[in-house]
Amino acid sequence: GKLRALKRWMLTLVVGVTQAIIAVTCNMATKMLMEAKYDHVYDLMEYHRLSSGISPSSSSASTASANNNDAGYYTADGYLDVDQDGIPDSEEYSSGGTTAMDDVNDHLARHWFNFGKSPYLTFLFYQTLFVLCAALFVYIEPVSGGSGIPDIKCYLNGIDVPRIVEFKTLVCRVMGVTFSVAAGLPVGKEGPMVHSGGVVAAVISQGRTKFWGVDTSFSKFSDFRNDREKRDFVACGAAAGIASAFGAPIGGVLLSLEEGASYWSTNLTWRAFFCAMITLGTLFVVRNQDSKWGQANVEKLFSLGEFTSIGGGSSNFSVWELLLFILIGCLGGLIGACFNAGSEHLTIWRMKHINHSKKRRVLEVLAISMLVTTVSFVMPLLWGRCTELPTDMQDWTNQEKELVANLVPFNCVPGKEYNEVASLYLCEADVAIRQLFHFRETGETDSSTFSSAALFLFFIPYTTLACIVYGIAVPAGLFVPSLLAGAAFGRLFGHLLHKLDHTSGTFADSGTYALMGSAAVLGGMARMTISLTVILLEATGNMQYVLPLMMTLMAARFTGNAFNEGIYDINIHLKHIPFLEPEVPTIAERHEIVAGQVMSTEVKCLRPVERVGIVYDLLKSVGHGNFPIVDTASSGTLYGTASRSMLCTLLQRRAFGQPHDVNNGQHHSSTDGGVDYAELLGPKRLSPLVQWDTIERVYPRYPKIDDVQLRPGDRNCWLDLRPYANTAPYTINETASIQRTYRLFRTLGLRFLCVVNHTNQVVGIITRVDLLPESLSDSIMRGRNAHMARRSSGGGGFS
Amino acid sequence: GKLRALKRWMLTLVVGVTQAIIAVTCNMATKMLMEAKYDHVYDLMEYHRLSSGISPSSSSASTASANNNDAGYYTADGYLDVDQDGIPDSEEYSSGGTTAMDDVNDHLARHWFNFGKSPYLTFLFYQTLFVLCAALFVYIEPVSGGSGIPDIKCYLNGIDVPRIVEFKTLVCRVMGVTFSVAAGLPVGKEGPMVHSGGVVAAVISQGRTKFWGVDTSFSKFSDFRNDREKRDFVACGAAAGIASAFGAPIGGVLLSLEEGASYWSTNLTWRAFFCAMITLGTLFVVRNQDSKWGQANVEKLFSLGEFTSIGGGSSNFSVWELLLFILIGCLGGLIGACFNAGSEHLTIWRMKHINHSKKRRVLEVLAISMLVTTVSFVMPLLWGRCTELPTDMQDWTNQEKELVANLVPFNCVPGKEYNEVASLYLCEADVAIRQLFHFRETGETDSSTFSSAALFLFFIPYTTLACIVYGIAVPAGLFVPSLLAGAAFGRLFGHLLHKLDHTSGTFADSGTYALMGSAAVLGGMARMTISLTVILLEATGNMQYVLPLMMTLMAARFTGNAFNEGIYDINIHLKHIPFLEPEVPTIAERHEIVAGQVMSTEVKCLRPVERVGIVYDLLKSVGHGNFPIVDTASSGTLYGTASRSMLCTLLQRRAFGQPHDVNNGQHHSSTDGGVDYAELLGPKRLSPLVQWDTIERVYPRYPKIDDVQLRPGDRNCWLDLRPYANTAPYTINETASIQRTYRLFRTLGLRFLCVVNHTNQVVGIITRVDLLPESLSDSIMRGRNAHMARRSSGGGGFS
Secondary structure, eight states: OHHHHHHHHHHHHHHHHHHHHHHHHHHHHHHHHHHHHHHHHHHHHHHHHHHHOOOTTGGGHHHHHHHHHHHTSOOGGGGGOTTSOSOOOTTTTSSSSHHHHHHHHHHHHHSSOOSTTOHHHHHHHHHHHHHHHHHHHHHHOGGGSBOSHHHHHHHHHTOOOTTTTSHHHHHHHHHHHHHHHHTTOSOBSHHHHHHHHHHHHHHHHHTOOSTTSSOOOOGGGGGGOSHHHHHHHHHHHHHHHHHHHHSOHHHHHHHHHHHTOSBOOHHHHHHHHHHHHHHHHHHHHHHTGGGTTSEEEHHHHSTTOOOOOTTTTEEEEETTHHHHHHHHHHHHHHHHHHHHHHHHHHHHHHHHHTTTOHHHHHHHHHHHHHHHHHHHHHHHHHHOOOEEOOOOOTTOOHHHHHHHHTOOOSSSOTTTEEOHHHHHHSSOHHHHHHHHHHOOOOSSSOOOSSOHHHHHHHHHHHHHHHHHHTTSSSBOBSHHHHHHHHHHHHHHHHHHHHHHOOSTTSSOOHHHHHHHHHHHHHHHHHOOOHHHHHHHHHHHOBGGGHHHHHHHHHHHHHHHHTTOOOHHHHHHHHTTOOOOOSSOOHHHHHSOOBHHHHSBOOOOOBOSEEEHHHHHHHHHHOOOSEEEEEEGGGTTEEEEEEEHHHHHHHHHTTOOBOHHHHTTTSSTTTOOSSSSHHHHHTTOOOOOSSOHHHHHHTTTOOOOGGGOOOOGGGGGSEEEOTTTSBSSOOEEETTSBHHHHHHHHHHHTOSEEEEEOTTOBEEEEEEGGGGSHHHHHHHHHHHHHHHHHHHHHHTTOOO | OHHHHHHHHHHHHHHHHHHHHHHHHHHHHHHHHHHHHHHHHHHHHHHHHHHHOOOTTGGGHHHHHHHHHHHTSOOGGGGGOTTSOSOOOTTTTSSSSHHHHHHHHHHHHHSSOOSTTOHHHHHHHHHHHHHHHHHHHHHHSGGGSBOSHHHHHHHHHTOOOTTTTSHHHHHHHHHHHHHHHHTTOSOBSHHHHHHHHHHHHHHHHHTOOSTTSSOOOOGGGGGGOSHHHHHHHHHHHHHHHHHHHHSOHHHHHHHHHHHTOSBOOHHHHHHHHHHHHHHHHHHHHHHTGGGTTSEEEHHHHSTTOOOOOTTTTEEEEETTHHHHHHHHHHHHHHHHHHHHHHHHHHHHHHHHHTTTOHHHHHHHHHHHHHHHHHHHHHHHHHHOOOEEOOOOOTTOOHHHHHHHHTOOOSSSOTTTEEOHHHHHHSSOHHHHHHHHHHOOOOSSSOOOSSOHHHHHHHHHHHHHHHHHHTTSSSBOBSHHHHHHHHHHHHHHHHHHHHHHOOSTTSSOOHHHHHHHHHHHHHHHHHOOOHHHHHHHHHHHOBGGGHHHHHHHHHHHHHHHHTTOOOHHHHHHHHTTOOOOOSSOOHHHHHSOOBHHHHSBOOOOOBOSEEEHHHHHHHHHHOOOSEEEEEEGGGTTEEEEEEEHHHHHHHHHTTOOBOHHHHTTTSSTTTOOSSSSHHHHHTTOOOOOSSOHHHHHHTTTOOOOGGGOOOOGGGGGSEEEOTTTSBSSOOEEETTSBHHHHHHHHHHHTOSEEEEEOTTOBEEEEEEGGGGSHHHHHHHHHHHHHHHHHHHHHHTTOOO
């Protein structure tokens, strides 16, 4: 009724707010951890630089920094404030020399340890510490590792992945991702945030959890304790997750619809829309606290920074450059396909050699973390060159000035120079992305904030590392690494074009190419469609990119699909999860298959009134979730279906009658042939001893068959299933085409389907597994005759 | 196979390009017509102004215009170039006086008629002429009137509206809308463009039309000649339509998915995405021809102009203003609800008194057009005041300068003054929208391009006119009028706020309020959800409005839904079209209804082998589209279904056997009891005399039963339906809940469903009509007992 709908909306609102708070907290924690790490490491590096005395251009340092102070924006210590949230220590390092040395010593004294004042060892220590924390959380709850998007995808597809939407998973996932991002691994928070949103929604809507050991259920929310409501809530939560990670509410709604929902439900769309809106609104309010909720900072609205229109009234790209964007899309599709192939091989190898042992998984994480740390530290060292910071920034936007302040000196004179490679490796991934996106190249001069060589030195190793890292036992999103790799690639592409053509302004600025590169690589990996375009549009905040982004993503997807599947689908298939794609598998399109061919004929059936012993043995022996009930009186027509959870509850509650009750004292335990009981019972039914509400109250923790204790005489009792059976299950005729079967399954989100013949007799069962491409090709191998043979033998078989 | 998929993509590409070309052509034609009209009228008005000699401020005219020429942008004749595409006649009217008079006389001499030099009569003449043309096209093809979106919505919902996707409709619709917009009626091109896209897709994918009188079918495309393919193409075309009307490709895809598609198909989404992208790309290329496909003009990218960020790095609104936007949303919802209620009453009245006669419809159009013309002309006259054009426009954007040039003088000194009300009434609707959106109010001075009084004088009459016009017999979209009305309302709201608070800059600029007002009123009328947000975002081009727009639209929808339905749904229901909403009607949620209660029990069944006479009489007597085939040998279990079109084709092709063929010479025409024929035939079947391809080749123009001529002896022949029957139709058990039935219907897009009992005997039929809320409440009135009674009587009835 109305009250229930109101409750649903209220819960959705709570989900939105909660997810926003989680996202903000997680973000702040990550920033604090990273700040502590880089603060310490850069102090040590500065100490070494000053004590070695070889500062190649220290003579001009003071003048330059004076210059910079004139420019009025960044002070010499800007490089410390990685996120502009740090403690403002503005008067230190004002110029090179002994005072700076004292300051550094002061700084170092504040830290509680100094590994022989080695920056590398300190860096390694922090990284390893953080990564160990992340691994620990995954050790506690293994399903909280990885991206989280495939998990939510499976859940929304209708697959019951154990422990995927529980409170413990949420805690481990969020804590884990905080540490894994802080550890500087090439991972993102986006996938885990989507998962977090989903779990928040599930936990809040169900209003109970077994994490606390006690049942905290509020009976007020019991309305929403069923699969469908829970799934709808999870879809809303996933939308909120994207909204919180990217500030992309509409993209979030589309993602959860595209990936999960099997059919477009207007109500659900509205709720997801509302949930994402609330999340974004909460974020908006919280982030603009400092301005007393006045005008918001536009850069804060878009997680990828704001793409401004450079040339006043004209677009940032030419019409004919759309062709170049398509080319970038194709290249990005190739890169994505390589990444996916590499990741697939690695995952297979991991499944064989590592995943079976928790200890090995942790060791792997440690080893890979050390590799990442070493590469991130050694690459800038190898580069070794110092680039001067741009000095004439009068025309630059605030955003660009802030990004300049975030460039990393790394052995260069702070406030005057920076190390290009270090600025990419040794800062937060989203800052690096923004730098690649928003440093515009001024057409005439060939000067750029990042040189081609530096981009190359970053792109190849980083992509390789990201590929290796994806799949280790830490929470790890894929969006940010692929955006960053793609941005480097796109910018590199832009550089090459600029070099080909030395005249000014022929090609779009490198920022635009970086954006297209990001879209191409991300699209090449994830192969999502409309939702990805919308997410990127919302994150960049400039609608003039809609056509280029569409074209790039389309090209990336087509190219990538020529080689392999998207990374999420690869992961799902490797785990052998019976995930049903939205479209009928191509193998079914090419061959004529009917439902009768793919069905499993070993049907375990029950009778409307069944012996307790038979039911008990059946539940013990097979793990099926549903059982058809056939009417033996009318030669085996389908009466209905009974779910495992219901049967277990009935047995546990002893909802069965003694033989003499049923048969009015005669015929008891004499005939088990199953023909005469119906006549004996006639229209007289055992009253339902268990209310439907009672069965459902314990959702989703129904009693297991092992919890059921039968007493000696129980096995001969009769269990009357007729009041409980679902008498109108979806069925399909055995001659129906596989397309029709698949469509029924997928659009209605079924888990099993009874196959009947023309007289409604049960001839088989189809489950999700039977519809996977592998099973379908098996059916084709067996051929039609096998089907006929099986049908005749399997038709009448009871358990 | 692959080739077919390739063909499908190629056709989609052609659809996208064609729709873009249609949109461009239609746009240009409208602009030319409007220009001719306003050119003439303004010349006459200028003539009157100059000859009367009372130009209130003619003394300062020359200096002011010199001033303006200094500002370097608009010349005195700017007001003539309504769309900047006019013939550049730059040296005329350089200052008031006799030379100007000569010029005007020259101008007037160019026109071929002058109704006594009366501007009003001339205006009326043009308006009436154009509106007559529009009405003529609707006279030729009545279904081309109205918005077009409800039609496409119904088509995608699975309803077969006659002639809705035919070439003739396309031509009439596009030509009609060109004239109705040129006639200055408060109508938009958007709805008709969506319809146009859909028809273009249908026509191109089918590759044939009966418009030419000859069959132009290319057999190459025959693959796509079935309901499902055609519907998918129409969905793609509708997306292209939105892309061409608003430059909103993603919004277009969402609209066609949201309104039409019953389930989310990834393949279809991709194709719609591709189609919209191609349309946008084509438009982009065509529109930027003049710049030789270099940098595009950003304003041309967004149909509502570009919303720039005013204050550098800060958003155009404060955080707390979100609450005000919600308030605007609620008010917009109210306005929309009033509009919808008014429109509903008018439509009911029209259906009673006007719609049955084509002549009356044309007369109504003429009368209303005259009303609109008079109001548009009298309002500015009543206003009478001349406002000075802004002179200090140094900081203004090109967009604003161009909009200033489009302000209408109407009896004021051109190039120096303008009439506020005339500038809203007497120019293209999208120019007026842009003026309301993009003239920013500078916080300190209270000066504004449009005063509150002028806005009020526009908003109320225009909304009323739009309500009266919607539903008359011309092609008329609703988006643009409601955007314009909403923009005026929102700007008015902003004005009031500014007056409440005289300090500077507390509230957002009036442009932002105008945008929110547009969203609120449009959302309040159309009640579309996520697609509308995306369309508005894409059309405005500034992502910072995503949260405000979402909140406004959500508030508008909630408020509006408290009173009545969306305008499209109202129209669909008034036409008694069996449109299935995405959600189960609430009446079904409140009562427990089963499929057996709502089904119709008067089932006309056939037997697997049936007498030709019986089939013929059945087809003659009832209009059903499908007939169940029941197996009389096994007491009436469902054998399959046969479609009307198939039966007609079989009869026409004489695919039946003589009695002696069937019965091996014995028993012929003796027993018609229908029990023994099956044994007689046994497994021996008549070979299918008609190939399936033959039946489908004529799609969608199957033979009618009236085309079938039976010969005297035919009636006793046997028609063997077994090779042709669909032996695995979707069925539902009579005890299934209405929710389940509805879901099956809606998600699979069914038109009918056999209701069976436990032994698969046909007990009834459910069609779309049975699932409408009215029918459901009837079923509840009859109650459950009626169902039982009907079931026992109806079970065995044959035709």
